[in-house]
Amino acid sequence: MQNGLEHSTTTRELPVSQQPEVDYVRVRFAGDSGDGIQMTGTRLAESAARFGNDIATFPDFPADIRAPSGTIYGVSAYSLNIGHTEVDTFGDETDALVALNPAALRKYLEGVKQNGLLIIDMDAFTERAITKTGFSTNPLEDGSLSSFRVLPLEITSNTEKALKETGLSAKDARRSKNMWTLGLVLWLFERSTADVEHWIEQKFHKKPDVAKANIMALQAGHLYGEVTDLPPDVSRYRIQPAPLMEGEYRSINGNEGMAYGLYAGATLADLELFYGSYPITPASPLLHTVAKLKELGAISFQAEDEIAAICAAIGASYAGHLGVTGSSGPGIALKTEAIGLAIMTELPLVIVNVQRGGPSTGLPTKTEQSDLFQAIWGRNGDAPLPVIAPAHPGECFDMGVEAAKLATKHMTPLMVLTDGYIANASAPWKLPDFSDPAYAPFPVKKATDPEGFLPYDHDPDTMARPWAVPGTADLMHRIGGLEKQAGSGNISYDGENHQLMTQIRAQKLEAIAKSIPPQHVESGEATGKLALLGWGSSWGPIRVAARRAELEGKSVSHIHLRHLWPLPPNLEELLSGFDRVIIPEMNNGQLATVLRSQMDVPVESVSCVKGRPFLVREIAKIIEDALGASS
Amino acid sequence: MTDLKPKDFASSLDVRWCPGCGDYAVLKSLHKMLADTGAKLEDTLCVSGIGCSSRLPYYMATYGFHTIHGRAPAIASGAKLANPDLDVWVFTGDGDGLSIGGNHLLHALRRNLDMQIVLFNNQIYGLTKGQYSPTSQKGMRTPSSPGGTVEMPLNPARFAIGAGSKFIARSIDTQAKVLGPILQAARDFDGTAFVEVLQNCVIFNDGVFDHLKDKKQGPDHTIVVEHGQPMVFGVNKDKGIRVKPGGFGLDIVSLEEDGVTEADLLVHDETNHALAVALAELGEKDGEPTVLGILFREQATEFGTASRIGLPEKPLSMTEKLIHLSATLRAAETWDVEEDAA
Ligand SMILES: Cc1ncc(C[n+]2csc(CCOP(=O)(O)OP(=O)(O)O)c2C)c(N)n1
Ligand code: SF4
Ligand SMILES: [Mg+2]
Numbered sequence: 001m002q003n004g005l006e007h008s009t010t011t012r013e014l015p016v017s018q019q020p021e022v023d024y025v026r027v028r029f030a031g032d033s034g035d036g037i038q039m040t041g042t043r044l045a046e047s048a049a050r051f052g053n054d055i056a057t058f059p060d061f062p063a064d065i066r067a068p069s070g071t072i073y074g075v076s077a078y079s080l081n082i083g084h085t086e087v088d089t090f091g092d093e094t095d096a097l098v099a100l101n102p103a104a105l106r107k108y109l110e111g112v113k114q115n116g117l118l119i120i121d122m123d124a125f126t127e128r129a130i131t132k133t134g135f136s137t138n139p140l141e142d143g144s145l146s147s148f149r150v151l152p153l154e155i156t157s158n159t160e161k162a163l164k165e166t167g168l169s170a171k172d173a174r175r176s177k178n179m180w181t182l183g184l185v186l187w188l189f190e191r192s193t194a195d196v197e198h199w200i201e202q203k204f205h206k207k208p209d210v211a212k213a214n215i216m217a218l219q220a221g222h223l224y225g226e227v228t229d230l231p232p233d234v235s236r237y238r239i240q241p242a243p244l245m246e247g248e249y250r251s252i253n254g255n256e257g258m259a260y261g262l263y264a265g266a267t268l269a270d271l272e273l274f275y276g277s278y279p280i281t282p283a284s285p286l287l288h289t290v291a292k293l294k295e296l297g298a299i300s301f302q303a304e305d306e307i308a309a310i311c312a313a314i315g316a317s318y319a320g321h322l323g324v325t326g327s328s329g330p331g332i333a334l335k336t337e338a339i340g341l342a343i344m345t346e347l348p349l350v351i352v353n354v355q356r357g358g359p360s361t362g363l364p365t366k367t368e369q370s371d372l373f374q375a376i377w378g379r380n381g382d383a384p385l386p387v388i389a390p391a392h393p394g395e396c397f398d399m400g401v402e403a404a405k406l407a408t409k410h411m412t413p414l415m416v417l418t419d420g421y422i423a424n425a426s427a428p429w430k431l432p433d434f435s436d437p438a439y440a441p442f443p444v445k446k447a448t449d450p451e452g453f454l455p456y457d458h459d460p461d462t463m464a465r466p467w468a469v470p471g472t473a474d475l476m477h478r479i480g481g482l483e484k485q486a487g488s489g490n491i492s493y494d495g496e497n498h499q500l501m502t503q504i505r506a507q508k509l510e511a512i513a514k515s516i517p518p519q520h521v522e523s524g525e526a527t528g529k530l531a532l533l534g535w536g537s538s539w540g541p542i543r544v545a546a547r548r549a550e551l552e553g554k555s556v557s558h559i560h561l562r563h564l565w566p567l568p569p570n571l572e573e574l575l576s577g578f579d580r581v582i583i584p585e586m587n588n589g590q591l592a593t594v595l596r597s598q599m600d601v602p603v604e605s606v607s608c609v610k611g612r613p614f615l616v617r618e619i620a621k622i623i624e625d626a627l628g629a630s631s
Numbered sequence: 632m633t634d635l636k637p638k639d640f641a642s643s644l645d646v647r648w649c650p651g652c653g654d655y656a657v658l659k660s661l662h663k664m665l666a667d668t669g670a671k672l673e674d675t676l677c678v679s680g681i682g683c684s685s686r687l688p689y690y691m692a693t694y695g696f697h698t699i700h701g702r703a704p705a706i707a708s709g710a711k712l713a714n715p716d717l718d719v720w721v722f723t724g725d726g727d728g729l730s731i732g733g734n735h736l737l738h739a740l741r742r743n744l745d746m747q748i749v750l751f752n753n754q755i756y757g758l759t760k761g762q763y764s765p766t767s768q769k770g771m772r773t774p775s776s777p778g779g780t781v782e783m784p785l786n787p788a789r790f791a792i793g794a795g796s797k798f799i800a801r802s803i804d805t806q807a808k809v810l811g812p813i814l815q816a817a818r819d820f821d822g823t824a825f826v827e828v829l830q831n832c833v834i835f836n837d838g839v840f841d842h843l844k845d846k847k848q849g850p851d852h853t854i855v856v857e858h859g860q861p862m863v864f865g866v867n868k869d870k871g872i873r874v875k876p877g878g879f880g881l882d883i884v885s886l887e888e889d890g891v892t893e894a895d896l897l898v899h900d901e902t903n904h905a906l907a908v909a910l911a912e913l914g915e916k917d918g919e920p921t922v923l924g925i926l927f928r929e930q931a932t933e934f935g936t937a938s939r940i941g942l943p944e945k946p947l948s949m950t951e952k953l954i955h956l957s958a959t960l961r962a963a964e965t966w967d968v969e970e971d972a973a
């Protein structure tokens with residue numbers, strides 16, 4: 001799948017920029033969970049993407065399902081970065097914050113840059129709401145916002161006014177205030193409301209009254225920008241389309257991409273997809289997405305727990321489907337014993353870990369990449385298994401295909417590591433063209449011939465054993481967790497045979513190492529002073545910071561691992577071409593520890609476990625500290 | 632019908648249970664029943680957990696999967712959902728099925744996927760050398776309970792009823808005449824059939840079921856129920872079960888005493904849920920017979936059939952799937968980027 005993976009990165013090979021508000025703008029919508037913030041943000045993202053901008057988004061919602069209104073912990077936010085240049089992160093700072101209540105302002109003011117724009121719904125700043133939030137005085141009046149450009153608007157009453165003629169109650173009319181706000185923001189970005197209107201019509205086609213109210217509010221907000229004299233320091237943003245590669249696009253988040261990719265992978269392997277899972281944040285949307293693919297033949301099974309979920313997937317694989325199970329850290333921990341069974345029985349199986357903050361229940365809604373040890377080493381016995389990780393949402397689809405390909409080609413369980421950030425963030429994604437050689441089918445050949453059939457006979461190239469599924473005449477055999485006699489697969493307690501089988505399981509990974517693409521350099525030269533080595537979702541911030549530093553003439557290269565285990569065989573040689581190798585990772589140094597055990601190149605680790613991806617400036621600081629400000 | 636003989640269902644491996652273990656008899660009944668019913672080797676899948684009893688798939692010439700402790704129902708469910716044409720059997724023990732795997736057993740029984748779950752109840756952990764199990768009798772002394780257990784034992788049939796099982800049967804390992812037809816009925820049942828086998832462990836719990844098995848006295852302590860038949864039992868067929876007069880529950884009575892006749896006795900109705908609960912519990916107190924046979928059987932929605940609604944009528948080809956997937960991906964808003972967009 002080398003081509004497939006390359007392909008997804010190059011659609012986003014765009015110029016890098018350092019000039020906010022010229023090349024890119026970072027907007028954050030924030031308000032009560034009930035204010036429709038996620039929908040508003042998604043619509044602006046969609047509209048920007050359609051216009052041709054590059055986008056990166058970061059939905060950030062409360063852990064509580066129905067948090068009380070007006071509280072800080074009940075604030076829901078949606079951040080997005082809209083660019084003419086390549087945007088790979090949602091941005092360190094906010095250029096414009098839309099705060100629909102005092103709690104939203106209080107929670108997110110800190111992230112707004114100096115002289116940034118604050119759009120505020122004054123109607124929500126009642127005395128009660130202000131004190132509830134913990135402000136001692138009204139921030140709109142006490143001068144505390146003097147280093148920002150403030151645009152206080154009566155959003156709620158303007159919405160009510162706009163909808164007066166519809167005959168809706170004031171309460172119902174107020175529900176559309178997010179659309180009024182979106183109308184204004186669209187005006188601010190010099191965008192028309194047409195796409196959103198179209199979307200509203202479709203979304204509410206069964207409730208024409210609601211559709212009409214929302215469209216009226218949207219148009220009113222837009223018109224407000226048009227006809228009202230805004231303060232002179234409020235200017236509109238003109239972000240030109242990004243020079244994306246030509247083609248058909250949609251936006252996609254990592255969970256959707258992974259679910260569709262796994263289905264595509266199973267399909268290209270000429271297998272049915274069986275997805276067994278137990279709900280857990282942030283992996284549940286994988287289950288929801290596969291459940292919607294039933295008409296396409298995908299089987300989804302919500303099991304009684306994570307153990308049953310993986311076991312059902314293993315059973316389905318034994319019976320000839322591609323078994324897949326997905327979860328997050330705590331659930332993966334429960335699956336551990338069964339993963340060992342899949343390794344022992346050498347059945348194809350894909351395990352997706354959408355990582356979140358740990359240990360234990362940890363930070364369920366926050367991102368982290370701290371399950372690497374668990375993935376590579378977290379089992380009893382010598383139990384090797386390949387581990388791969390997409391770098392960003394747009395790569396998840398191809399990684400799903402890659403997972404299916406490796407698991408079936410080598411007859412092995414395989415783990416895919418994504419994380420809460422990749423899972424929820426969306427980006428423009430060039431739709432796959434299945435006639436592209438990158439998606440050439442790799443149909444699985446199941447065993448049918450009894451002549452010389454041995455269930456534990458290994459193909460010398462792939463180290464795969466034959467896959468003989470129940471229902472096939474004359475190939476009846478028994479498998480299980482007890483050690484197998486090489487060849488016959490009968491139970492064997494023999495020490496020599498165990499040594500041999502342990503070796504065979506290790507050789508399976510060696511075979512995979514030979515078949516994966518050599519490690520390439522993401523940006524920068526193939527040798528130099530500094531290599532930033534990343535994996536998974538640290539891709540965005542590393543990429544942005546490294547490319548900017550390179551523009552400044554610094555010797556920085558970005559190397560990003562997609563195949564974490566086995567490691568690409570050329571990695572050691574590649575890394576040894578750099579004076580220093582620094583690994584920024586969202587854990588306490590796990591990849592660095594893994595690499596130290598595998599190669600002689602010194603690596604340094606920088607850890608960030610703050611429940612969010614690295615900021616670009618944090619990576620820039622790593623570069624500066626390593627190379628000096630001007631080298 | 633194939634012309635396979637019982638021995639054709641035996642694999643080439645030597646059976647390695649202790650001599651005299653009750654598991655042999657169950658294996659034999661199973662081989663015979665499968666041969667009699669014309670089962671095909673390739674369509675039969677035996678799945679088990681861990682324990683002495685869970686070794687059974689190795690001794691079958693069919694497909695087999697000896698999995699991990701307690702998880703066999705889940706693995707079997709996945710296999711059956713993937714291939715509904717398979718005849719799927721789960722073999723489990725009282726520890727495997729009711730201790731570590733209790734949750735999976737509960738949910739398998741509740742879902743009612745078409746498979747058979749045979750639980751070998753020897754009231755002990757055999758494979759790990761004799762610790763008490765969730766079905767061990769109270770006060771039992773074992774290496775892990777030198778002073779005798781203080782736990783209440785679990786009654787597997789009662790557990791199955793609680794879980795919503797639609798087919799519940801009980802038999803004794805060596806009573807092939809009872810066990811054979813039960814295995815056959817379990818196989819024929821369209822749903823999850825739960826069969827508890829009272830199995831003797833000669834090494835760690837020898838003789839716990841002797842009073843039930845005893846050729847002479849056994850019939851006084853057991854009753855084999857049959858749908859539509861009055862509940863008569865005993866060595867001399869002189870005992871019976873009736874509804875407690877003026878009350879709720881069952882009464883064990885002697886015929887011809889106090890003017891009780893066969894007409895006063897209960898007639899077994901295997902579709903009667905409340906009766907099944909009462910029958911499952913009988914035998915827990917002195918003087919009560921342990922009930923054997925099919926305690927409960929009720930046709931209900933089979934999980935596999937229900938869960939397949941909405942799947943394509945027949946599997947889609949690779950090309951069809953890719954076409955559908957392309958359309959699904961494009962159900963979201965899409966847009967075109969032209970060459971000269973910049
Ligand atoms: C995860 C795990 N825990 C514990 C064991 C050890 N173990 C194997 S079998 C068994 C109990 C088996 O008892 P039962 O299911 O009654 O089977 P029997 O041997 O009596 O037939 C135990 C505790 C194991 N194999 N795996
Ligand atoms: S230990 Fe008991 S249950 Fe296990 S094989 Fe021996 S007799 Fe049978
Ligand atoms: Mg036991």
